[in-house]
Structures are given as C-alpha cells and as structure tokens.
Amino acid sequence: MSDGMSGLSERPESAAVGVAIPHESATLHVTGAALYTEDLAGRTKDVLYAHPVQVPHAHARITALRVAPAMAVPGVVRVLTAADVPGINDGGVKHDEPLFPSEVMFFGHAVCWVLAETPEAARLGAAAVEVDAEPLPSSITLAEAIAADSFQGATPQVVRGDVEAGLGAAAHVFSGVLEFAGQEHFYLETQCALAQVDEAGQIFVQCSTQHPSETQEIVAHVLGCPSHEVTVQCLRMGGGFGGKEMQPHGFAAVAALGATLTGRPVLVRLTRTQDLTMTGKRHGFHVDWRVGFDADGRLQALDATLTADGGWSLDLSEPVLARALCHVDNAYWLPNVRLTGRIARTHKTSSTAFRGFGGPQGMLVIEDILGRCAPLLGIDAGELRERNFYQEGQSTPYGQPVRHAQRLHRLWQEVLDGGAVAERRQRIAAFNAGHPHTKRGLALTPVKFGISFNFTAFNQAGALVHVYRDGSVLVNHGGTEMGQGLHTKMLQVAATTLGVPLERVRLAPTRTDKVPNTSATAASSGADLNGGAVKNACEQIRDRLATVAAAMLGGDDADIRIVDGVARRAGAPDGVAWDELVRTAYFQRVQLFAAGFYRTEGLHWDSSVMRGSPFKYFAYGAAAAEVEVDGFTGAHRIRRVDIVHDVGDSLSPLIDIGQIEGGFVQGAGWLTLEDLRWDTEGAARGRLSTQGASTYKLPSFSELPEVFNVTLLTDATEDGVVYGSKAVGEPPLMLAFCVREALREAVAAFGPAGISVHLASPATPEAVFWAVERARTGDGHGAVAEANLAPPQPGAQAHPLRPESERVGEAVHHG
C-alpha cells in the first residue's frame, strides 16, 4: 500500500489538505493567549534577566573591561565575560563571531552581559560596567568598504556563453549602477531565549529560533559539551522572516552559559532597540552592470558585479549571495551572462537571511534594468518583460532547465485579463492628462523563484508520529512555526495520510530531542520537507493498520482505504472505525508510532563552478500594481494590486493567500518605505539612527493596496512534492517589484515621453519626489548633479542611466 515517492503528489478522496482552514493558533494569536518564549519566563521560578553591555564605537579594540562596579549594583548576580566560556567563544558556525569579543566590530556590539534579579537591575548593572576602547578605522558604507578593499568570503561567478561577444553584437548597449538598501525584519517578537539546567546538568533552552538544531549545536560548543546534553525547544515565534535563522544562537548561548554558571534559569530578551542595533538585516547591494539588447529588445548579454554588504561577519552572506546570483535572471532568458559576486565587510550588524534570501536582491537587478531601459528602447516595459520570458526548453544561467516556463505566460495573461489592465491603462492615461500634479502608473512584474536549499544536504527532514490507544494522534516534526502556518499544513498532511478527521490530530512543539539534525525552517521549504517526513511516518502507521483491517474485513491490505476515520475495503459499504482499528492493533502488538524521513531527490549543485540543478522546481507568480504619486511631496499610495500566484495544489488555501498578501506587503515595504540609516560622521559614526518604529517606516494597514486581489493559479499540481503543492513562504515578496515599477511609470508621467527614470531603492516619498523633479525637467540623466541635494545614505543616489556612448567614465559613487 505504500506508494513511495511517485505517489507523493497524489491526493486521496476526502483529503484534509486543500481545505481552507484558519491558522491552528489563530484564536490564540488574536486573543493574546498564545505563549511566546518570554511568556514562559513568567511561569518559571527564580529567573535571572540578562542585559548586554553595548560599546558605542563602529570599530575598536577593548583595552580594559571593569565589571566590579556592576557587581555593586543591587540585584546584580553575575557578569558574564569571555573568561567564563568553557568551550568555544563564538556564536556562529563560521567561527568569525566571538560571543564576548575583544574587538568591537559594529556600533553597539555587546562585549559582556550582566545577570540580575530584575530587568531593571540588569540594565543598571550594564550601565555601570566600564569599558576602555581604542577606536580603529571603520567602513560604514558599501562605497567605503569597496574603496578600502574590505571584503570577506568567496567571490562566486555564474557564467554562460560569451558576454563580450554578446555585448559586441548587440544593437543597444546600456550600462549603469544600482544601489539598494537592506531591510530590518521587525518581527513583532524580538530575539528571546530562556535556559534552564536540570539536576544532571542537562541544558534546556526554549528559544525563538528558526533553526533549533543549530542553536543546540552552538550552545553545545560554547558550553564545551556534547549536543545530547542540550535540548532546544521552539514553541512558536512571533515572526522570524529569516532573522531567526542564524541570529538567535548567540543569545541562546548567553542564556545557557548564565544558567550553567548560576544554576538559575536565565532569560535573554532583547528590547526593540537592542534588537535593531545588535541583529543582522537584509543585505543591501551595490551593482555595476552592462546589458545588451537586439533590435527587438531581446536580451543578448548581461555583465554584472554584485557587491553585498555583509556587515561585520560572514553569517549567511555566502549562501545569500549565491541565491542572489541564481536569481538575477528572474523570468528572463539571458543567452550570454557573467555575474560576479563579492561580499563587503562593513562595520555594521552582520547581514543575514531575510525572506527571499538574496533572491529579491538578484531579481531587483534585472527588473531595474528592464524598467530603466524600456523607454530608451522605445518599448513598453511590460511588453519588454514579456518578450524576454523564458520559453519551454531553455535553462537558467547556472544550467537548470526551466520546467513549466509556460506558466509564466499563463500567469501574465491571467493578470492582464483579471486586472482589466488594458482598459485601466487607458483610464490612467486620461487621468494623467487631466492632472498636472498627480500621476498614476501601472506595471506588471513576474516572479520565478527556485525552491530548495542551494546547499543540497539541507534538503532533508524528519518527523515523529504517535497514535495513542484512544485513536488520537500526536505529530512532531522538525519545522518551526513563525506564523507562516506550517503546523496547520502538517496537521492537514497527517490527517490526510492517516485518513482521520483533522480534530484527531494534535501538534507538539518543535524539539531537538524529538527530531534531531533538522535544517532551518527556511528557503520556503518547511512544508515540502517536513510534509514529506510527516507523510512518510503516517504511511508506515497506515500500512500497518491496513494489515490489521484486512484481517478484520477480509481481502488484501492493498484494498484497504481509511477515509474520514473509517477503514473499508474498496467499494465495500461496511468498515471498521478508526478508534476500534487502533485498539485492535494495540492488542495485536502492532507498533502505533513511527519516525518519518524525507529527502529531496534529483538535486545537484557544484558551488565551485556555480552550476547544476539546485532547485526541485520553480515557484511562479505575476502581479500588477496601480499607484498614485503626488508631485508636490512624492507621497504615494497603492490603489490596486492583482496577483496570480502558483502554489501548486494548495495544501491550505487560506494560509497560502495570507502568505501571498503578507509577503507582497513586506516586499513593498522594502522597496518603497523602509529606510535604514546609519550615522557616518562624528562620534556617532556607525550608529544605526533608525532605532525604532518612530523613524523606521513599516508598512501597516494604511499602506495596504486599496483593492487587493489574490488568486491561486489553477491546474497547477506539482509532481514529486507533498500532495502536489508548492512552497509559498518567500516568492510572493518579490511580486512587489510591480509597485516599484508602477512608481517609475507614474514618475515618468510628470515628464516628456521616453525618459528613463532612475529611482532610488527604497523609493520612499522623498526619493520619488527627487525623481519627479528630474522627470519634470525632462532630465533622464540628472541624478548625479541632483545627488548632492539628498542626505547621504545607501541607495539615495546612484548613477543616471545613460547609453554607453554617453558615459563619462565612472563618476561619483556615493555611499
């Protein structure tokens, strides 16, 4: 009866997958009853609170650290320093992140931690610690790092064809520079870990982490103990978005170290400002490019150098950069291509995973190029995009065939039709003709996003499923819940495979002592991987129960179907109820629990040459946005968005639509609102000046599109993935490119026809205002002169786009 991998995508009758149900914790979320890690401290006795000692230098050597004054503060119990670390003093996996550093690498770097009876005592204690620091030279901006030749890690290259020959033969060659900013995760729950030690010295860490197994590993190496002495549990996260893939480990290690040294539970819970100033963000990039088109606007060659702002340590910068290089093509066929990547080291927080994991950064490059070049080619930007779409049979620059390329064309057409785009374009033209100071724009952009971890080994998962004697089912799996609805989907997968009603299945919190060696819940692969493992465990149990049922009902094991909690022979009216079947199996001494395992087949990737087929499949989508821009202020709003997105056969449609809406809005935030700024001058050099929601503008309800239509692509079953579904967590973020491109269209409408609009990223109202000013003067090239008007910050200034022939060497690179 076991159907193996070939049957992975097949759905049985009356399946619990595909039913639109709310998130399993929705009621708890909205009533405030849901517990997060910090809430657990309130239920724990004798907890000590930790506070970091943050040093206010971008880069400095610590010459003295005096903790005695802290010990004099009432309530302070202990100060943790490097001397306390029994194992390895490092909070990362690359061993370039000292947990208690002797060299400060970014403004606000914590050099030691104070433990006290109350959070307030810990704060006062931290303020009393005396630190002598000798400032060292620093690079804050990408431009400074590039000028100082400050780089770290690998310099990968993706190459296909002959770029120089392609550019040489192209009818049109353009070049330009793009700089764009990173993004703060701003998960609602800041980083948090609570550690306890039991009577045998075992460490139990409850942690808001996307990667419990790695948190466990790092706690163990800091404590100098084997992994089996450390258990990490994650009940749920109040958002992760990639920011809890790598960043939680050090905080968990501080809590665990404190707990082992004091024998008391220790809570590390960052305040918002600590979280903003101490933890990594999305990578901003600097990109230099040259592109060639034929006479019809078909891409012939692209040469680009992508420099990622890695911050102070490597963290996940190498895999993020690899994914960026693997997504520069987005939906477009590039016959000749050379993409070079490098990672700058700057004295800022360590850039890390953020929804899309480099994919958005790579794709922004080509979408920006197409948006800027379309007017110069005299082709409508939407038409230019569509003309360059992959066709069936073509492959990516790194050599993976683009299966289902036809879906791009289908999605595009559905957005054009469903969004009544042609008709609205006419209305927008009429509106713009009648409104000199307000303009509207509409744009479509596509998404193609590779699913699987580039690093093949991570594409595995485990599960542990118990059926109790009363017929109730408990599921453990290796994935974590951060609001994305993974647990909801896993409940649906288990109920579907076992053939029981959803309410018979419960989910237990993620723990490293239940399922070991798990990968991060990341790369959108949580449901694919853990779903495969849960299904595998449930199939083992179901097959054993089928044998029991066949003996009760007559016939072959293979003829037994369990549907809606009743086992029957195919076609027979009578059957045996699930509870009775389980009870019978127990008395026959049949094993009622199973460990499941899944690994994605067919992946290969050679990172030394950046070639292979690293992805199981591609997730596709297309979106159209209509925006309105106020020419006096640059203020903009999104009037309407239409999305058609490919999730295969959805495991859970309500969850998937929520992921698409949330991802889209988060992407629009990155591209149009959220503006990270660091001080670059004086004593505060290197300080993050956007330290709270008061200065860092996040999208909220008021920035939602006024009309927001999200449709799931139909007839989209994905073979070889659990119940025919596709991953959904990250790809929709990149649908938001259409907002940026619509802003470009609206800005262009302020000027004469045919000008190329350069937009800074983020395209904040301020940036849009300056773009409008340039457009009004008909100046498609005005950015350099104008750049001095805007405050210095990454992304605010960049080169104008000029045809190659007009370029006057490499002009100013502002930071």
Ligand code: MTE
């Ligand atoms: N959705 C919510 N609500 N909260 C989150 O933190 N993280 C995103 C995405 N959707 C996130 C989210 C990221 S970065 C990833 S990789 C996926 O969810 C991870 O979960 P999955 O693999 O189960 O989709």
Ligand code: MOS
């Ligand atoms: Mo997501 S950035 O892969 O955690």
